[in-house]
Amino acid sequence: MSTTDLKLEAKAKLTLEDKEYELPVVKGSESEVGIDITKLRNISGAITLDSGYANTGSCQSAITFIDGERGILRYRGYPIEELAEKSNFIEVAYLLIYGFLPTKAQLDDFHYKLTHHSLLHEDMKKFFEGFPPTAHPMGILSAMVSSLSAFYPEAGYNADIELNIIRLIAKLNTIAAFSYKKSIGQPYVYPQNHLSYAADFLHMMFSVPTEPYEVPKALEDALDLLLILHADHEQNCSTSTVRMVGSSEANLFASISAGICALWGPLHGGANQQVITMLQKIQDDGGDYKKYVNLAKDKESKFKLMGFGHRVYKNFDPRARILKHAADRVLSELGIKDPMLDIAKNLEDIALKDDFFVERKLYPNVDFYSGIIYRAMGIPTNMFTVMFALGRLPGWIAQWKEMRETPGVRIYRPRQIFIGETQRSYVPISKR
Numbered sequence: 001m002s003t004t005d006l007k008l009e010a011k012a013k014l015t016l017e018d019k020e021y022e023l024p025v026v027k028g029s030e031s032e033v034g035i036d037i038t039k040l041r042n043i044s045g046a047i048t049l050d051s052g053y054a055n056t057g058s059c060q061s062a063i064t065f066i067d068g069e070r071g072i073l074r075y076r077g078y079p080i081e082e083l084a085e086k087s088n089f090i091e092v093a094y095l096l097i098y099g100f101l102p103t104k105a106q107l108d109d110f111h112y113k114l115t116h117h118s119l120l121h122e123d124m125k126k127f128f129e130g131f132p133p134t135a136h137p138m139g140i141l142s143a144m145v146s147s148l149s150a151f152y153p154e155a156g157y158n159a160d161i162e163l164n165i166i167r168l169i170a171k172l173n174t175i176a177a178f179s180y181k182k183s184i185g186q187p188y189v190y191p192q193n194h195l196s197y198a199a200d201f202l203h204m205m206f207s208v209p210t211e212p213y214e215v216p217k218a219l220e221d222a223l224d225l226l227l228i229l230h231a232d233h234e235q236n237c238s239t240s241t242v243r244m245v246g247s248s249e250a251n252l253f254a255s256i257s258a259g260i261c262a263l264w265g266p267l268h269g270g271a272n273q274q275v276i277t278m279l280q281k282i283q284d285d286g287g288d289y290k291k292y293v294n295l296a297k298d299k300e301s302k303f304k305l306m307g308f309g310h311r312v313y314k315n316f317d318p319r320a321r322i323l324k325h326a327a328d329r330v331l332s333e334l335g336i337k338d339p340m341l342d343i344a345k346n347l348e349d350i351a352l353k354d355d356f357f358v359e360r361k362l363y364p365n366v367d368f369y370s371g372i373i374y375r376a377m378g379i380p381t382n383m384f385t386v387m388f389a390l391g392r393l394p395g396w397i398a399q400w401k402e403m404r405e406t407p408g409v410r411i412y413r414p415r416q417i418f419i420g421e422t423q424r425s426y427v428p429i430s431k432r
């Protein structure tokens, strides 16, 4: 659907200081209506103001559709429930980036290329040596991705973008696992071409030279599911950051490195790490989850139920629903009894009946149950947001590519309403 197809006959009318202005209206393929304010300042001199961009569309996109009221999430039209049940992460990555489900030959070729670009340049290992063992893996991940532009300088859209997309997806897996090995002082384990993307990551994470690690199928499948569920989510904070940086024609690696930093924040991808910290605190406090629900309702406490709430979902987050069942399944398959899962379920049960959460339409989001599964895999808490970044990478790439391929795309440069001092003259220090 081209942008011109979107324009509706209907117009929006704005009255400002007794003048009336007409603005075009656009309607998307899911009947979302947007008032096109591209010319607003030219015709009226006014701009709009929208803190947190909650009411502002930054682009038109064909990649991911979310209906927050109905708890719908679709990648290129395919419901997340179907992809989670029937697809795999590499196929979903291909779908997001290229817009269609690949044939077997296309998927085999994509997978072959990924396995044959998973090695890092040996000089990149020296960068890991410079980080202290306590370095947060998200800081390492962002730095290492940005440094890829030193080894592959031609990473702009007009360069060999297909090869750099392959390099980035293939190498992020290795960089993530190497950052873990670095943090525990173990030797790096190199990628193995015969393993799936998920199995290769777990093998690089947990194999040691003295004892090879056989990746349990239950964990390989669970990780593949987690990566699918995190793969894209329309114009969230980190994806908007990737688009923002890419709009200046910065290269792919620089754009993704910026997205990793945005994801790190505890209100965004960093929430999955905060959820486990919160559940551990409740568990250490005798499991009194009701106390923490009451704390979350008390503004003075500044306490939030991490993993709860969402800017778009005002009903359940379909990913959280899938992950809740997956957590039950994985823990029982592994014979693990994690009291944190019971605390999480009790928190969800009590919050969903409490007026404070019901009125604010606060439901568990994707971060609420994911950490329980990562823990069952033996992945340390400070690696949880790295896992989110691994999953989100194809979505970031797809959104960056769509933005760069959009005719007439302009550098992102919002305006502001100035509230500072009006003009005043300089006073020399001797007279202050």
Ligand code: SDX
Pocket (backbone or CB within 6 Å): 052, 232, 233, 235, 236, 237, 266, 267, 268, 269, 271, 296, 297, 303, 304, 305, 306, 307, 308, 309, 310, 311, 312, 360, 362, 365, 366, 367
């Ligand atoms: C992700 O955008 C995406 O799609 C993100 C994501 C993706 O896939 O990319 O889905 C991934 O980031 C999920 C969100 C992970 N973050 C958390 O779990 C952190 C806890 N959640 C909140 O910080 C909050 O809900 C946000 C950040 C997720 C959404 O923030 P909004 O939309 O700005 O909502 P808000 O902060 O204005 O909250 C509205 C009200 C407020 O109360 P009032 O001022 O109306 O009285 O709800 C309250 C908030 O205080 N509230 C919470 C709460 N979240 C919101 N109260 C207690 N606990 C919470 N978790």
